[in-house]
Amino acid sequence: MARHGGPGALAAEKHVRSRPLGVLIRSMFGYLGRFRRIIYLGACLSVIATIFMAIDPLVLSWGIDLVLEPGTEMDGIILLALLYTGLKIASWIFGSINTWILSGAQAGFVQSLQQDVYDRLIRADLSYHKGEQSGDVTSRVTSDTDSLAMGIQIIIDLASQVLLVIATFILMWMASPFVAMAALVVIPVVISIVVLFGTVGQRIMLATQRAAGKVSGQIAENLGGVHVAKAFNREKETAAILSELNQESYRHGFNFMMLMTIMQPMVRATGIAVMSLILFVGGGLAIGNDPALTLGQVFLGTILIQRFFHPLLMLSMNATMFQASLASMDRLMDVLETEPTVKDTEGAVPLRPDSDGIEFEGVSFSYMEGAEVLKDVDFRIGPGEMVAVVGHTGAGKSTIAALLNRFYDPQKGNIKIGGQDLRDITLDSLHDNLALIAQEPYLFDGTVMENIRYGRPTATDDEVVAMSKLIGAHEFIDVLPDGYSSIIIEEGKNLSAGQVQMISIARTMLAKPRILILDEATSRLDAYSESLVQDAQDKLFSKRTTVVIAHRLTTIANASKILVFEKGSLVEQGSHDELMELGGRYKALYNTYYSHQSAGEISDEAVKTAQEEMAKVEKMSQGKLGSQKGPMMGHGGQAQHDKN
């Protein structure tokens, strides 16, 4: 299936914060950690730069008043020019040092936060990862940390912006309270801009992002299925569907851009309009016998009003962005404050070299509360034994593999390896000694060589090649365009399903685990390749404990013991012959699920059985059985068994 949207395509969706404002802001500063001092220093520098910046127009206005005084010498003017230049340069230097220091601190802060979040996520419970899209998890590491850094920046800017607004207002007030009062006229403009963007703007922005996300998702899907579109000559149709979404995205994008376009002239035109207003008010105050204002102050007013208006606007716009940062902080705290439940317990020891064999003692497990996947399961696998696990889809087979890897801990009961409880074994040593070939093979982007070596990072090239030869993967790897250096892209879209599975098998076998678990590990291989893999397994793991979740007859036949699962319970166990003798669920399962894999004549028999079952299931589904799970054959098998 194609993946949809980029990470965070809809990240701007409204997020309900679960923590109070104070807690979030406090912890935001808490995470500054070792960067706290340097960031405070930066904030101080920024305030100093702002103070210099606030008074430089004052110097210009003095200059204007000075030149109007009769008998002024150039000396005074030169002094003022020097003062102006000095203030500007000082402000420039302090501002620049601040930028210089903060760039490093901020980048460092982002990095350490990213690392913390990443380390936390990589060790988070698998139940967390199962419940989240990998794209969303990634955006915790990337966009949320960025957004938090932005929040810090906003807080630093806040100090200087507030200072600038207040200082400017005071300067205006000192010149004339009337001018200062007149300047307040910009406040409704600021409010209306902020409201416009907070309501309509927010809506338009979300709609725009959503429309763009749809286009992106459609392109992703079309590219994923490009071979199908080609094979059926339907390129025109896929293009037409995209065109429609693209037009929709254009419409929303246009609205959004017009909104942004209106914002700019509103700000500029307001700036000029208030200049005219201050000129008028100031003019009125500058005349008469006892003028309240000098000409220089009138001019000062027209400049100061801009310095009042712009930071005020920035402050309010930043408030919206700060909200987003808080939401990010909230999500990050969710991650950082969640302790994984599966972790090394205190006093956990490495797996002892003599520990082998597996025991399940009264194990019950559910992924979600109320839906038990395993119910009170008891079994014992001797050291070096090869055991097959069989059962219908949903019987809980893969869960056994997951529990053995300690991806989860059971709610009830104990799992032991050689008498050591899984929870008392360090995770590192467990994973060093036990390896799983999963049902859904997953390969990383990288070369074939790198992917196989993932099983044992210290393995040499020769060892990788030898392993590939052993399981029969070398032949196809060798003829890939770049052999072992061929790059695997998109989890192996340039390989066949069987090839992907072969590489994942080579990877696990290279790890040479003491205990091997195969979860339908060869389901995508052709029979011949499968038999080669089986030979390799016999050779490498014949004396090691092996658990095989079986989908083929051949595996069952090789097992020293077969565990039969049904709906989470272990219903039968024993050797193939014993279980056939028993004539229970295994026999029924065998007849419907495995025996037809054999030669032709048996198949016909199986087909006949299947036909009968089908009729039964159909009858049932006409009644009430509209299950979405589809035609798996739990009931059919049962029926067969009853008949026998």
Added chain:
Amino acid sequence: MRRYPGLTLFAVGLALFASLLTILSSWVLGDAVDELKFIVDNGLELTPEFVGLCWLILAFALLLFVTYIVVGFAFAIMTLRWERDARQEFFEVIQNNSMTFHDQVDSKQMLAVAMQDIRWVRFSLNPALRNIIMAIGSLIIASVLLAWIDISQGLFPILGIIVAIGSPLYLFFAYRYAVAIEPVRRVRSEQNEKLTAVSQEVFRGIEVVRAFGAEDLESSKFRKVSKEYERLLTKEGRLAAFYIPNLILTATTAAAFLYCANQVISGVFPVGTLVKAIALLAVVDGFSHILPRFLLVIRGGHVNAQRIVDILDWADPLNDPDSPVKNINWTGDIVLDNVSFRYASGGVDEGPYALRNLSLTIPGGSRVALIGGPGSGKSTILKLLLRLYDPTDGKILIGGSDLGRVRTKDARAAVGLVEQNVFLFRRSVKDNIAFGKVNATMDDVVTAATRAQAIEFINELDEKYDTVIGERGMTLSGGQRQRLAIARTLLQDPKILLLDDSVSAIDARTEFHLRKALDEVMTGRTSITVTQRLRTLLEADMVIIMDKGMVAAVGSHEELLRSSEHYKRIYRRLPGAERYFDRDAVGRDA
């Protein structure tokens, strides 16, 4: 932009007009101060002239507002349309590229170009170019007006000289900053993509990481990438410090102030001229923050455009023939005449051959079974017959016509494929089946689903034919997906059917259904099936064994059992394995 030359000219002109309005309001401010001085000096009330000037500035503000919006509107239409059409065109071009292209290029990368790069190019036109036109326009207009102050009074243009030195220097340093920061910014955003890719990949494969206990390894890999990101982020941030254009602007303002103040004291200039000079330079200052940012975007846009062009320029080795063969006898014999093929690799070296000197004749209407290990070339044969690729050497003849001279469209109408990993679109079941035929009716779909044995499980789905695949965890089993693919192909009704049937491990009932579906779809056409299904081998008119890109043996099941060691070896390994059951005597003697 080139598509709307009139509109472009109009929009640029209007943008310059908007700059002029901004500048003029500062100019009028100077006049107003002069008027005010006149009033103050003469002890008058506010004159109508002064009030008029205030109104004039207000009018400028309103006019500016309107002009700005019109400019924005024109630019929005032009550039967003460009973005929309470029994206559509980009997709259509890469979709039409042959599979050689899609094998090599990561679809994530193509998606990034289609969405991000095209957006950045648009961004460099609007708002970047629009704002730069206005900023530079303002700078030039302000400079000309400042020069005009002296010239209009017949003086030596000192102010003109000050701005003539200041402006180019200012622009030069602003541009230099953009040039310095652009590569850093680019590398930084690439590194950001890498960071995303690294973490997404690990979270996607978290079970593998966990199972091999590779958390520390992955953590240190991530540290490397994120440390590099930190370095670039710091570098980019620090380049913004000590931004020289601001100093130049300060120097220019101070110089202009000194000169004008001197002239005012000497009684040459009215005080308003001093105000004009300072206010004009303040307007330039207002633009000075956005100028470098947008210069940067424009330079970056050039790089983005290059990435787009690079992908679009890909030379497709598979082209439709100039004089295509028509009226092909698709039911005729399929002849592979000394065919060799190798996949193009991303690198410079050419890869090894996937098929080598393959010569085969498949009689029209026959059922062919194709077997062999991974990498033996089975699927390559299917892809060549679908003309997803052309052979590197040799040719394929169908009914006597060279497939290389057939239009891909015709080839794909006549040849149908049921793939191994069935790809279904995120659409309804009905739409997925109907994908096989343009304008398929509901009746067509139901008939095809029935023939493909898919109707039973479709009826069990919550919304039957309207169930959207892939939505809300709606997944289908391998056997179900395959039957949907068969239904899709039945609707297409191809003359030659290619079937990659490597699905194994299915229960008897599914097997039963599939077998019926396969019988149905194979009837009346040439079929080539990649298989390991015993039944298919037994029923095939012809079995071809592939090994390392070559034909190892050809013949019927019985013939091969007698003559081919290779076949016997494979047959013995087929599931069911007479090793445990004595029912099949044939395999035992091997």
